[in-house]
Amino acid sequence: MKKMLLSGLLLTMSATVTAETVFVTLEKDNALAIVDPVGGKLLKTVPVGQRPRGIAISPDNKVLYVATSDENTIKIIDSETLKELGRLPSGDDPETFALNPAGDKLYVSNEDDSMVTVIDIAKKQAIKQIKVGVEPEGITVSPDNRWLVSASETTNMVHWIDTKNHEISENTLVDPRPRAATFTADSQQLWVTSEMAGTLMVLDVNTKQIIKTIKFEATGVTSDKIQPVGIAIDKERRRGYVALGPANRVAVVNAQTFEVEKMLLVGSRVWNLAFSPDQKRLYTTNGVSNDLSIIDLENMAVTKSVGVGTYPWGVAVKP
Amino acid sequence: MTIVHYWRAMWGIVGRELWRFVTQRERFISALVRPLVWLFVFAAGFRAALGLAISPPYETYILYEVYITPGLCGMIQLFNGMQSSLSMVYDREMGSMRILMVSPLPRWFLLLSKLFAGVGVSILQVYVFLGIAWCDDIHAPWQGYLWALPALMLSGLMLGALGLLLSSFIKQLENFAGVMNFVIFPMFFMSTALYPLWKLKESSALLHNLAQYNPFSQAVELIRFALYGQMAQYAFIYTLVAFTVFMAIAILGYNPSKGMMSRKGGG
Numbered sequence: 001m002k003k004m005l006l007s008g009l010l011l012t013m014s015a016t017v018t019a020e021t022v023f024v025t026l027e028k029d030n031a032l033a034i035v036d037p038v039g040g041k042l043l044k045t046v047p048v049g050q051r052p053r054g055i056a057i058s059p060d061n062k063v064l065y066v067a068t069s070d071e072n073t074i075k076i077i078d079s080e081t082l083k084e085l086g087r088l089p090s091g092d093d094p095e096t097f098a099l100n101p102a103g104d105k106l107y108v109s110n111e112d113d114s115m116v117t118v119i120d121i122a123k124k125q126a127i128k129q130i131k132v133g134v135e136p137e138g139i140t141v142s143p144d145n146r147w148l149v150s151a152s153e154t155t156n157m158v159h160w161i162d163t164k165n166h167e168i169s170e171n172t173l174v175d176p177r178p179r180a181a182t183f184t185a186d187s188q189q190l191w192v193t194s195e196m197a198g199t200l201m202v203l204d205v206n207t208k209q210i211i212k213t214i215k216f217e218a219t220g221v222t223s224d225k226i227q228p229v230g231i232a233i234d235k236e237r238r239r240g241y242v243a244l245g246p247a248n249r250v251a252v253v254n255a256q257t258f259e260v261e262k263m264l265l266v267g268s269r270v271w272n273l274a275f276s277p278d279q280k281r282l283y284t285t286n287g288v289s290n291d292l293s294i295i296d297l298e299n300m301a302v303t304k305s306v307g308v309g310t311y312p313w314g315v316a317v318k319p
Numbered sequence: 320m321t322i323v324h325y326w327r328a329m330w331g332i333v334g335r336e337l338w339r340f341v342t343q344r345e346r347f348i349s350a351l352v353r354p355l356v357w358l359f360v361f362a363a364g365f366r367a368a369l370g371l372a373i374s375p376p377y378e379t380y381i382l383y384e385v386y387i388t389p390g391l392c393g394m395i396q397l398f399n400g401m402q403s404s405l406s407m408v409y410d411r412e413m414g415s416m417r418i419l420m421v422s423p424l425p426r427w428f429l430l431l432s433k434l435f436a437g438v439g440v441s442i443l444q445v446y447v448f449l450g451i452a453w454c455d456d457i458h459a460p461w462q463g464y465l466w467a468l469p470a471l472m473l474s475g476l477m478l479g480a481l482g483l484l485l486s487s488f489i490k491q492l493e494n495f496a497g498v499m500n501f502v503i504f505p506m507f508f509m510s511t512a513l514y515p516l517w518k519l520k521e522s523s524a525l526l527h528n529l530a531q532y533n534p535f536s537q538a539v540e541l542i543r544f545a546l547y548g549q550m551a552q553y554a555f556i557y558t559l560v561a562f563t564v565f566m567a568i569a570i571l572g573y574n575p576s577k578g579m580m581s582r583k584g585g586g
Binding site: 040219220248265266267289293294301302303304305 | 363373378379380381382458
């Protein structure tokens with residue numbers, strides 16, 4: 001009996017250890033919140049640096065990269081010990097950045113300088129700066145590592161940068177104030193959100209043209225509040241999810257028919273999204289209500305909103 | 320007096336009430352229309368007005384429709400309680416009450432049977448209402464629908480007992496309008512059915528206190544927590560005590576030697 005109890009205890013312990021961990025940057029608290037999304041609770045908060053915003057985890061899940069905007073750097077943090085391992089020369093005021101699939105290069109949007117900085121992670125050096133449109137914000141690399149895309153908020157363009165030579169090869173005009181860009185897993189489509197038009201544009205990667213524009217609407221919400229930002233698309237390209245900012249909703253978009261299937265109510269000013277490793281849950285950072293909403297994607301329902309700290313901004317998940 | 324007599328009497332009363340409910344299709348529809356209008360019209364209009372804050376039993380942000388659904392379940396039971404009280408007055412005027420009251424079974428048992436009959440009808444209405452709400456994407460966890468049953472029984476008993484109590488005071492059918500104005504409306508509006516307590520506190524401390532001690536609020540909270548698989552202990556005890564008190568007074572009220580019946584000249 002004792003043995004059974006003990007093994008049961010060990011099993012539950014190992015279950016909590018193996019459960020995924022969610023990391024949330026807290027822009028105002030200058031900290032990183034660590035959340036257990038299965039138990040639905042905040043585990044701890046650790047100081048990370050001044051005004052942390054963008055966050056990403058390496059492909060091997062061993063290190064976290066956190067853009068501490070007011071320190072003008074991207075910090076490398078051990079995802080186990082949460083100790084700082086080093087810093088990357090990101091240029092001024094880094095906010096958003098993207099890792100390439102191999103995890104050896106990092107691309108940073110330098111909003112004030114209208115530049116994209118290319119960083120060699122191993123060397124901890126900036127190897128190139130690419131001149132892009134005014135106020136670059138959204139940045140992403142295609143899963144096949146062919147394209148680096150940077151969206152300029154004021155120029156209203158997405159720039160297609162060849163990852164081989166780091167030169168802009170094409171530009172596509174999009175709706176005003178493009179905020180975020182994400183490729184589908186097959187690298188065939190690029191989804192871009194327009195904060196001002198309240199739209200999601202789907203671009204064909206081969207033609208670089210917009211093939212579909214989806215205008216979001218939500219009952220009981222005025223259109224000026226619908227400001228799409230973060231995008232998450234599942235691996236099978238069944239559904240895409242778009243954070244609608246101050247509309248406090250996440251739109252569920254059918255990735256085949258491009259119909260908006262559902263609007264899920266989350267906390268105030270939802271900006272960024274991340275899947276659980278099994279893609280059964282989606283996590284949203286709600287900047288004004290200071291919490292993280294957990295969406296059960298099997299039942300398409302928001303199950304819990306967990307208070308994390310002031311101004312949660314970015315989110316990364318470690319399996 | 321054997322248990323069979325009791326059973327037969329209770330089944331007679333409950334069966335009559337259920338039969339009356341089933342055959343009166345208008346009554347069934349009107350009982351459903353009222354909460355549905357609140358759900359689809361009122362709640363839609365107020366969707367944005369209710370500020371955002373998470374309060375138990377909810378673990379995340381909810382639409383206003385979701386918030387008022389348990390309140391509307393309570394509303395169904397409140398109106399049903401009043402409806403039964405109305406039918407008691409009607410029965411008394413028509414004379415069928417006399418037949419009931421001359422039965423050799425104890426009066427409290429007859430009243431309790433009458434109460435069960437009303438509660439059964441109200442629970443039926445509530446589940447149909449919840450079914451329609453479910454189709455409109457207002458979902459509670461499925462266990463919640465099971466847990467809601469005992470909660471609905473208790474809240475139904477409490478509100479039904481209140482109805483019985485009132486019916487013992489009402490002399491004529493015409494006075495029912497007074498009950499609407501002085502009991503149903505204040506009870507419904509000064510409760511947590513439509514707005515959470517913290518929201519009421521923001522506007523008026525008095526209103527907050529009135530709502531907090533309103534037994535209808537506690538019944539609604541009992542249903543609300545049960546729908547999310549949780550037990551609201553305070554609300555449970557409060558509702559239970561309110562039921563006992565109302566029932567005791569109602570039994571007294573129907574006692575020909577002591578209660579109101581003597582003053583009214585019998586049933």
